[in-house]
Amino acid sequence: MRLVAEFTTEPFDVEGSPPAHVTEALRAAEEAGLECEFGPLGTQVSGEQQEVLSALQQVLQAAFAGGASQVTLQVRRDA
Numbered sequence: 799m800r801l802v803a804e805f806t807t808e809p810f811d812v813e814g815s816p817p818a819h820v821t822e823a824l825r826a827a828e829e830a831g832l833e834c835e836f837g838p839l840g841t842q843v844s845g846e847q848q849e850v851l852s853a854l855q856q857v858l859q860a861a862f863a864g865g866a867s868q869v870t871l872q873v874r875r876d877a
Contacts, residue, residue, distance in 0.1 A: 799846070799847045799875060799876075800844060800845065800846055800847065800875070800876035801844065801845065801846075801847050801850040801851070801873055801874065801875060801876060802842060802843070802844045802850075802873070802874055802875075802876045803842070803843050803844070803850055803854060803871060803872065803873045804840055804841070804842045804843075804871070804872045805823065805840060805841055805843075805857065805861075805869055805870065805871045805872075806839060806840035806841075806869070806870045807819045807820050807823055807861045807864075807866040807868070807869050808866060808867050808868040808869070808870070809866075809867055817864070817865065818864035818865055819860075819861045819862070819864035819865045819866035820841075820861075820864070821864070822860040822861065822863065822864035823841065823857045823858075823860045823861040823864065823866070823869075824836055824841055825860065826853070826856040826857045826859070826860035827841065827843045827853055827856075827857050829856075830845075830849065830852070830853035830856060830857075831845065831849060831853075832844060832845045832849060832850060832853055833845060840870075843857075844876055850873070854871070854873075858871075
């Protein structure tokens with residue numbers, strides 16, 4: 799089964815370059831081999847169930863290590 803996860807890291811700042819908590823979370827997802835779509839309001843990743851679920855731990859760790867105060871996460875089956 800394929801899954802899609804969407805996450806947003808905070809604090810949210812739309813001015814300037816993305817902060818470290820955003821870029822580090824994206825980098826962790828990319829390094830895990832997930833398909834990634836980076837957007838202005840969040841990041842969407844997809845892949846096989848085990849890949850996504852395993853990678854989310856690294857994504858969350860990277861976001862908090864990069865200074866995130868909160869991460870909002872949604873996971874669903876890929877249609």
